[in-house]
Amino acid sequence: MSxxxxxxxxxxxGEADAVARVSVTERLLLLAVAVVEALALFGLARxxxxxxxxxxxxxxxxxxxxxxxxxxxxxxxxTAVALLALVACxxxxxxxxxxxxxxxxxxxxxxxxxxxxxWYERIxxxxxxxxxxxxxxxxxxxxxxxxSAPSPRAFPTVMTSGRLVERxxxxxxxxxxxxxxxxxxxKTALExxxxxxxxxxxxxxxxxxxxxxxxxxxxxxxxxGMAEGQGPALTAxxxxxxxxxxxxxxxxxxxxxxxxxxxLGDRIVVAPAARPPRxxxxxxxxxxxxxxxxxxxxxxxxxxxxxxxxxxxxxxxAARHPAARLxxxxxxxxxxxxxx
Amino acid sequence: MTGxxxxxxxxxxxxxxxxxxxxxxxxxxxxxxxxxxxxxxxxTSFQIVALWPKPTTQxxxxxxxxxxxxxxxxxxxxxxxxxxxxxxxxxxxxxLAAALGELMGRGGRGALARVDQxxxxxxxxxxxPVLFNSPVAWEIARQxxxxxxxxxxxxxxxxxxxxxxxxxxxxxxxPLPKARVYHTISTGYAGVLAARAALETGRxxxxxxxxxxxxxxxxxxxxxxxVADTVDKGHAIDDxxxxxxxMWVRAFEAYAxxxxxxxxxxxxxxxxxxxxxxxxxxxxxxLRVVANGIDLKRFAGLRQAGDRDRPTVALIGRVVxxxxxxxxxxxxxxxxxxxxxxxxxxxxxxxxxxxxxxxxAALVASLGLEGTVEFTGTVNIVEYMSxxxxxxxxxxxxxxxxxxxxxxxxxxxxxxxxxxxxxEILEGRPDETPALGPGGIVTGLVAPGEVAAALxxxxxxxxxxxxxxxxxxxxxxxxxxxxxxxxxxxxxxxQYIEAxxxxxxxxxA
Numbered sequence: 001m002s003x004x005x006x007x008x009x010x011x012x013x014g015e016a017d018a019v020a021r022v023s024v025t026e027r028l029l030l031l032a033v034a035v036v037e038a039l040a041l042f043g044l045a046r047x048x049x050x051x052x053x054x055x056x057x058x059x060x061x062x063x064x065x066x067x068x069x070x071x072x073x074x075x076x077x078x079t080a081v082a083l084l085a086l087v088a089c090x091x092x093x094x095x096x097x098x099x100x101x102x103x104x105x106x107x108x109x110x111x112x113x114x115x116x117x118x119w120y121e122r123i124x125x126x127x128x129x130x131x132x133x134x135x136x137x138x139x140x141x142x143x144x145x146x147x148s149a150p151s152p153r154a155f156p157t158v159m160t161s162g163r164l165v166e167r168x169x170x171x172x173x174x175x176x177x178x179x180x181x182x183x184x185x186x187k188t189a190l191e192x193x194x195x196x197x198x199x200x201x202x203x204x205x206x207x208x209x210x211x212x213x214x215x216x217x218x219x220x221x222x223x224x225g226m227a228e229g230q231g232p233a234l235t236a237x238x239x240x241x242x243x244x245x246x247x248x249x250x251x252x253x254x255x256x257x258x259x260x261x262x263x264l265g266d267r268i269v270v271a272p273a274a275r276p277p278r279x280x281x282x283x284x285x286x287x288x289x290x291x292x293x294x295x296x297x298x299x300x301x302x303x304x305x306x307x308x309x310x311x312x313x314x315x316x317x318a319a320r321h322p323a324a325r326l327x328x329x330x331x332x333x334x335x336x337x338x339x340x
Numbered sequence: 341m342t343g344x345x346x347x348x349x350x351x352x353x354x355x356x357x358x359x360x361x362x363x364x365x366x367x368x369x370x371x372x373x374x375x376x377x378x379x380x381x382x383x384t385s386f387q388i389v390a391l392w393p394k395p396t397t398q399x400x401x402x403x404x405x406x407x408x409x410x411x412x413x414x415x416x417x418x419x420x421x422x423x424x425x426x427x428x429x430x431x432x433x434x435x436l437a438a439a440l441g442e443l444m445g446r447g448g449r450g451a452l453a454r455v456d457q458x459x460x461x462x463x464x465x466x467x468x469p470v471l472f473n474s475p476v477a478w479e480i481a482r483q484x485x486x487x488x489x490x491x492x493x494x495x496x497x498x499x500x501x502x503x504x505x506x507x508x509x510x511x512x513x514x515p516l517p518k519a520r521v522y523h524t525i526s527t528g529y530a531g532v533l534a535a536r537a538a539l540e541t542g543r544x545x546x547x548x549x550x551x552x553x554x555x556x557x558x559x560x561x562x563x564x565x566x567v568a569d570t571v572d573k574g575h576a577i578d579d580x581x582x583x584x585x586x587m588w589v590r591a592f593e594a595y596a597x598x599x600x601x602x603x604x605x606x607x608x609x610x611x612x613x614x615x616x617x618x619x620x621x622x623x624x625x626x627l628r629v630v631a632n633g634i635d636l637k638r639f640a641g642l643r644q645a646g647d648r649d650r651p652t653v654a655l656i657g658r659v660v661x662x663x664x665x666x667x668x669x670x671x672x673x674x675x676x677x678x679x680x681x682x683x684x685x686x687x688x689x690x691x692x693x694x695x696x697x698x699x700x701a702a703l704v705a706s707l708g709l710e711g712t713v714e715f716t717g718t719v720n721i722v723e724y725m726s727x728x729x730x731x732x733x734x735x736x737x738x739x740x741x742x743x744x745x746x747x748x749x750x751x752x753x754x755x756x757x758x759x760x761x762x763x764e765i766l767e768g769r770p771d772e773t774p775a776l777g778p779g780g781i782v783t784g785l786v787a788p789g790e791v792a793a794a795l796x797x798x799x800x801x802x803x804x805x806x807x808x809x810x811x812x813x814x815x816x817x818x819x820x821x822x823x824x825x826x827x828x829x830x831x832x833x834x835q836y837i838e839a840x841x842x843x844x845x846x847x848x849a
Contacts, residue, residue, distance in 0.1 A: 142491020142581070145572045152575040162577075164619075169577045172562025172585075177575070190785045195612045196552070198758065200559045202736030202785050206661050207563055247786040250699075251670040252706040 023077060027101050029068055030085050034097035037061035041094065058093060065089055065097060078113070155185040159192075167197055175204045178211045180239050181290075183246040190247075205248055212248045215239070220260055230268050234291035237264040241294065265298050353385040353409055354837050356519035356537070360391040360530040364400040364411070369739070370525060370550050371402060373632065378405045380826035384833055385409055387517050391530050393417045412517055416529055417503070419510040421469035429476060430465040432458060437480040441487070444504060447594025448621075449601040452535050459512055468513045472506060481505075489582045492570040500567075500584050504591050508532065516540065520837040524599070526553040528592060531599030538602040544836035547599060548607040548630070550739045551760075552616045554596040561588045597621040604836065609740040610761030611769060630832075631761075632740050633825040636817065639749035643726040644809070647802045653755075653795050654685040654728045656721055656743045657735070660693045664757075665700050667734040670788035671795065673707045678796050684713045685728065687721055725750040729805060730798045735759055736785060744780075748816035753808035754780035755794040757787075768815060779812025 040057045069082040081100055088096025155174075158166050171189055174182045186208070189201030219239060226232050240261040244254055292315070299308040357363075357378070363371040378386050387410040394417050404411060436458035443451040459468065471477055485497045511529045516537050522545040524534035531547065538545040561567060567588065573579040600606060600622040607628045608614060614627050645652060653675070655668045665686060672684035690697040697715075704713045716724075731747040731754050738760035745765070747754050756762035766780035781794035798805045 139491050142489075143571050145574050146576075146579060146581070149573075149576050149579050153577065155575075158577065166577050168558065168562060173575055173577075175563035176565070195759075196555050196616050198785060199555070199737050200562075202759070203559050204563065205786055206664075206736055209661075247788075250666055250703050250706075251673050251788070252703060254670075 026068060026072060026077070026082060030065065030082070030097055030101035033061050033064045033068075033085075034089070034094040034101060037089075037097065038094035061094065061097065062086065062090060080113075155182060156188065159185045159188045164194060164196065167192075167194075168200055171197070171200050171204045175207045178208045180212070180215055180242040180246075183212070183242045183248070187246060209248050212243060212246055213250075213253060216243050216249060216253055216257055219243070220256065223260060223264070230295070231291065233264050233268045234294050235287065237261055237268065237298070238290045238294040240264065241297075265302070268295065268298060269302060269304065350518075351409065352518035352520065353387045354519065355381075355384060355386050355521045355523055355833060356517050357386055357388045358391070358522060358524040358530040358533050358537075359388065360526050360528050361393075362525075363388070363390065364402040364404060365390070365392070365396070365398050367401045369742075373550065374525060375402050375405065376822070377826075377829060378408060380822070381830060381833060382407065384830075384837075387412065387519065389414055389514070389517065389530075389533065391416060391511075391533070410517065414510060414514045414529075414533070416507040416510050419469060419506045419513070420472040421467070423473040424470055427466065427470075427474050427476065430462050432461045433466075433476055436462055437483060440480065440505065440508070441484055443598065444508065444591045444594055447597035447601075449535070449539070449598065451594075452532070452539060452598050452602065455512065456536070456539060468509045472509055477502075477505070488587065489570070489584075491581070492583065493568070496568050496570055496584055497587075500587055504588070508595075512536065519543065521546065521833060523548065524603070525550075527596035527599045528553050528557070529595065531603075532595050535598045535602035538604070542841040544604040544839050545602065546605045546607060546832065546836070547603045549613065549617065550609055551737075552613055552620075554592050554620055555616055557592045558589050561585055561592075593620060600626075605832065607832075610764045612761065612764065613739075630825060630828045631820055632742065632745070633820045633822040634742055634745045634749060634816070635822045636749050638722060639725065639746060642722070642750050644751055644806075645727055645729045649727065649729070650681055650683050651679050651799045652683040652685065652728050653730045653732055653799070654687055654724065655732050655734065656687045656747070657733070658688045658692050659686065659690045659697045659700060659715070661696050662736050663688075664734045664736050664786060665696075666703055667786055667788045667791060668732055669700060669703050669707070669709065669713055671732070671734070671791035672713050673709055674788060674792035675795055675799075676709065676712050678792075679799060682712060682799070684709075685724065686713065686715045687719055687724060688716075689718045690715055721746065722750075725752065728752055730755060730795055732791060732795060733757060733762065734791060738762065740765070744812075745816050745820045748779060748809075748812035748820070751809040751813045753798055753805055753812060755791060755798065756780060756782060757785050757791075758782050759785065765815070765820070766812070772815075776811050776815050776818075777807075779808050779815055 037057060037060075041054060044053050044057065065082060065086045069079050069086060072079045072082050081103060084103065085097045085100030088100050090096070153162075155170050158170055162170070167189065170185065174186055186201060186204060189197050190205060192198050192201065219236060223236065226236060240257050243249060244257045244261065249257060296308060296311065299305075299311065357374065359370075359374060362368060363374040384407060386405075386408045388404075388408060389412045391414045394415055395413070436455075439451065439454040439458045443455045462471070466474075466476070481498050481501050484501055485492075485494055489497060507529050511532045514533065516533075518541075519537075520543060522534050522537040522541075522543060524530045524545070524547050526549060527547070531553070534545045534547060537543065562585065564585075567585050569583060569585065571579075571581045571583045573581065573583075597620060600617065600620065604626065605628055606617055606622045606626045607630050608617065609629070609631055611629055614622075614629070617627065618624065653672070655663070655665060657663045657665075659665050668684070668686070672682065675682050675684070686700075701715070704710060725747075728747075729752070731743065731752050733741060733743060733754065733756040735741070735757055736759065740761040741756070744754050744756060744762060748765070754766055756766060763782045766782055767778050768776055781798070783790040783794055798808065
């Protein structure tokens, strides 16, 4: 499970920064060395002192800066600014020390250091995760569909043997994500001996009722322009049967649906099929199963037992020997238009 | 027992009714029942706390009975003082946050006691209305979010949490009226207030549930589109990730648990409800059934429809979707194919859901049932009783429908869907002694075929119809009279009004 970034992580990062940063004291000392050396040199110049005196003052300033370098190193601090001051002061006197101190104050070197560190972490393939990145990942992954979670269980199974809470959750899902395929599960809930479930199922039935009727209207409207072939007709027939069996249609609608289903049945059984049904051949197996069941039921209702036997035989062959499936199915498929 | 008081404030009454979202502003089954209960207890003084979302200008739909001395309002969504940005935080806020989290998350008597303690500790320096609109509340919400659903949308969490906490704090802050007995009509926030009353005053507290409030809320919440799903669980039901819907359901279950553990008696209308109450934590020893009753005198001496009269069935109720009138119409269509001259009456107002009524009328027309089905609108049903052979109820949800009792009082058998206490009324409770037998037929929901078959069997078998009608009348006389229900509550009130106070009560307002 994901977690939010902990404040302690911020704290640790802050401490690390403090260790690496140039302290204010060091900067002030550098500044002081620069000022003192400048004033001393100015005084010596006014007093027209010998060159040796100038050399002594400059050496003292360098020694002071060198001491700062040693102190910074002893405390585990960043020595870059102090070293820079030492080099600059050696070359150009107090102006160098002053420049180095000012560089420390503006933090330009600090920014450079951080950029360098990030770049280093990147090329070193560091495993440290940016806290913002981690939070983003937690939120994103936490809200996404969990690929490691168990597959959703079949609604009809849970509705008959699941715990009450699970069954109630399923009814909630049916209400919020309605699909005609859920109607048998809803019907089971309506007939449940558990009163709590029945009441909820009734509420869901009232909730999805308009959607069921709309689905029927859409399906009936789409029938005239439906594509040729048994597949689409079987899909439409399967859905009509679900809608009819739901008990959520008015009597008039039910009669309309029945009439449309009968016409579709005629079309599937009587009209020449463009190609035989190809069941369980991959793809949407659930939809294929529904179509196959629908066709079997249709053949049974119309007492076309020979065709039903042929269909089942073809399925058995296909299941045993997929390579022979198409060849055998072609020759033994239900004969469109043939008498039972 | 004291006599009826005339003062409106400050005085202790016998009973304080706590009711959420209905009486006296919304008409309906529960409101009507409360009105009946108060009027039936002459000599008992009442005051009422009406829990309502916000102050309203809506006029009451019920005139308060003379034995009601005060009506108080507790507004759940109108809580909180002016926002305060800079506060000197008192000690014990962590304890208060933890206790509130526990009360909203798990509930129970212990959780409420801890909240009560923490609130008392902080109230002096940080009153709850100030706390609710302060950075303290923000911090509590932030902590709750981190613990509950750190991956979810904080914005959604915050507003859901705030709605829940606002109602809870309003309930905790409300000054309890003084009464000898507190009686809540649901769990939810009214249940929390009743639990508070039990805890703080030590007085007996009753709960009467008609439907199971928590289940009703759960059903609403599971279907609600206004609750955002911030976690994509697909269709998995085993995904343990907590989401907003879970938070709402969990809170109402926690409030119910708190109420059940604190009240003295958990009363309901029929046994089936007790299973749900027990699942939600109601102790077995506190459960009791007190059925609703009707006034038998209204239906005494009515003539029965004769065997040679036109076969007539009736649905008595409002023409609204929850009554599933369309199933009755479809059943009438099937019935007409077997009994061509059947007459199907629909007795009840048609103006409550005009669209639904239009759909029903269109269905009647499309099935060519104009000569069979008749919408009467609002009528005096007593005048129709002597013409009706069988009454039907196709409702999707009911608790204890009075219409079955009224038909039974008139000796008319009944066909009803298997909802609420319909089976219990028609077939008798398992412990009915001596067993009377069936007074009607129970069918499945949304099953016009079953309803038609049941109606047909009673219309065509006259002896059976008369036998069922007599049985139902006998059962109603024996169990479901208004006098019996009123006596049961009179006995309970008398017992508990005179009962000693338990524990050390804190002074009520």
